[in-house]
């Protein structure tokens with residue numbers, strides 16, 4: 268038996284680019300050649316990339332732990348207690364979750380690891396996991412890696428990507444165990460309205476389902492749209508695992524600090540296997556995170572930048588024949604409909620070739636992602652650099668439109 272044949276069926280089809288080229292921007296070394304060729308990267312949900320952006324007080328707190336030597340050592344695998352206490356204050360005031368920092372919070376090295384960890388104790392072979400489509404690509408892959416079955420549930424553009432509970436009802440079976448939700452959603456930027464979440468909560472309770480709710484993007488919501496934390500709705504606390512991150516709104520992605528919040532019966536299992544799955548989160552970075560959560564006023568400055576940019580980006584894309592986008596409701600991402608110009612992969616490849624800008628094809632975000640691009644307008648510290656790259660994208664799309672006879 269070859270070594271490949273010994274690899275679990277759960278990992279079938281997974282490739283990291285060592286034997287065949289992969290195009291997904293966050294896999295293996297897919298982007299190395301493009302970076303070497305000076306491409307502008309607008310494909311990582313990493314605000315201000317590649318320019319530096321660490322608030323001074325966060326930098327100072329991170330460095331203090333290095334100077335005094337504290338950071339040479341582990342924290343408890345479940346996380347720095349002072350950080351958990353600071354997060355507890357934010358969870359009470361922003362998320363309306365009345366948690367106990369000693370029993371309901373665990374720190375994880377980023378929320379990618381956190382999402383997988385959150386699902387792990389629940390998924391047995393063949394369990395079905397409902398994933399709204401379009402969604403963050405990991406949501407489709409993670410159930411499969413754990414032996415489960417991913418069941419995509421379409422969200423429709425014409426419905427502003429809100430929850431259509433009929434679509435969930437049609438797909439629920441006795442094997443359905445979980446829903447994995449991203450709110451606000453990546454890639455669509457949709458903020459699920461209270462009504463959508465209440466219907467989803469009713470559905471989850473009726474069918475006795477667990478919900479893993481990823482709120483990595485909760486910090487940046489515009490136009491005073493109400494942001495509701497699913498776990499705060501009646502009957503949802505005991506069945507919802509909420510995953511948070513400091514990577515997105517706080518632009519501290521390299522810190523690799525995130526946290527999971529759940530009822531203590533669930534948390535007891537996470538606490539019990541933390542050391543064998545996640546080890547512990549970086550000590551210096553947890554010290555920086557304490558400062559960031561304690562004084563998070565910089566979020567307002569960042570959101571002002573993103574809010575300004577989303578309007579510029581909206582005008583740019585809606586001025587291109589055959590291209591359209593809705594105003595982003597949250598985040599520093601935009602979701603652009605290019606279906607009149609070709610498939611998502613084709614248009615994406617054309618932009619790389621013509622504009623030397625890397626954006627994301629909508630295809631990995633699910634069947635509903637076809638014909639769309641996800642573009643990170645939060646890239647670069649200066650608006651001008653970001654706009655200059657998008658003007659190149661615009662010129663490429665206009666050229667492609669002319670070639671395709673779109674006007």
Ligand SMILES: Cc1ncc(COP(=O)(O)O)c(C=O)c1O
Pocket residue numbers: 312376377378379380403449453481483511512513514520523524525
């Ligand atoms: C929706 C969503 N969740 C989670 C993550 C993971 O973020 P991190 O591991 O940096 O916390 C990402 C990263 O792009 C994301 O888009």
